[in-house]
Amino acid sequence: MDFSEYAGRCATVREAVESEARRSGVLKYLVAYELMLQVKSGRLAVESGADNALAYLLGPGGAWFWLVAALSLAASLLAFYANSPPLLYLRYVLGAFFVLFLPGYVLVEALYPRGGSLSPLERLALSIGLSLALVPLVGLVLNFTPFGIRLAPVVVSLAALTIALSLYATYRRFKAEVLGAVCRGR
Template sequence: MSESSQERTGNADLWASGVVALGALAVALVPGVPPLVGLVVGVPFVLLVPGYALVAAVFPRAGETTPWDERRVFWTSRLALSVGGSVVAVGAVAGALDFTVWGFAREPVAVGLVAFTVVAAAVARFRRARVPAAARVTVTPGAVGTRLRSVAVGDGVAGAALTVVVLVAAVGAAGVVAEEATSTAETTELFVVGEVDGERVAGAHPTNLTVGRPADVTVGVGVSGPDSFDGTVVGHLERAAVEGDTVRVTRRWEVARFGVSVEPGDRSLVEHTVTPRRPGDPLRLTYRLYPDGADRPLREVHVWVAVAPT
């Protein structure tokens, strides 16, 4: 077997990470995927794969993650570190998205985590190639199942203890993710619509406003989960500086504030007037949805408008 062929087969874990990442991305972006499928695919991916790629990039040598020369403990410790690494990855992606035009939503987070995984896996492959073959981490396709069985049923006390810790952490984190996904972000929507021939249509909102003249805007809140929603919608006109993919708000003026109460499986449409006080082109009309008692918005939506002087 050639050296390049050995390198490819010895990085089966990295290739598998990339395939799983692309599968999770497809589930996140393709419309109509059942929520249960999204949880089954998405939760394991978020909990383990980005962190595994990160650990592989940081520790290209075999045995670096444990002081014992024991294969089972070595791979179990890598799995444990992967959970922590995934927490770091999610935090990094969320922090970066908070300063972009996309915000913290499912699709941008999925794209960000997949990009993180692919980059980390590429770095891991590069670093492994620089380590002597006898010392580098090597995972062949046939060894993947063996590694998983070794982690799950290893006979060492340390291996068993680490396996229990990893499983408890993963199940606990999965429960938190599932609870959050089904009770808030995945079941509540916020949108802006306009009226065309008596019907509410997305994208038909007013885009050319005038200082001092009221304009009718309709904001909708929908709930698809089993729980009702009570909260407040706050609207601002914002002067924003766009620098590449980053939007920096320099000034904002509140133009709307109203409460909403939505029953499970229903939508609430609230028509209100927006009266600009200052001109600008472009300005960002942004609405944020706050659950009762919350200081941070659950959802945010914005449209760009031009405000002309009188």
């Protein structure tokens, strides 16, 4: 399949898939798969469609941020309010994920916003390692504040750090998509 006719002009993904499927007689999902492979290999670039970072955050590109924010909020609420056995186990699992993975993961996403720059295994290892480095630093900073190292300040600080880093990572993803776009003349 040849998508070279779309390399220099603006076209939606749907438009490109439908016209190529009509032209070649191949099923749409196969054409879409081929288009995705060409985008991943760097032969084609796809623009997000968002004109500014706020539109990107509120659109499909920001879904990642909202998922991180929801997980942080859920872990924080469970840390404060889950004291009985059914929710206590969920608190343990989500709390471990919140402390041992999420802060490092959003930092990795902020440092490497392009999807192909690291393999999934490298992202996982860096996420766990950076979380193990960030969480003690949060505790060290809290030790020198009037709040001290107690449950509430630690949970709120980790949630704030995670959400701040995920906002920055979302902004970096937006900038990476804008800079990588072929179609610039709207």
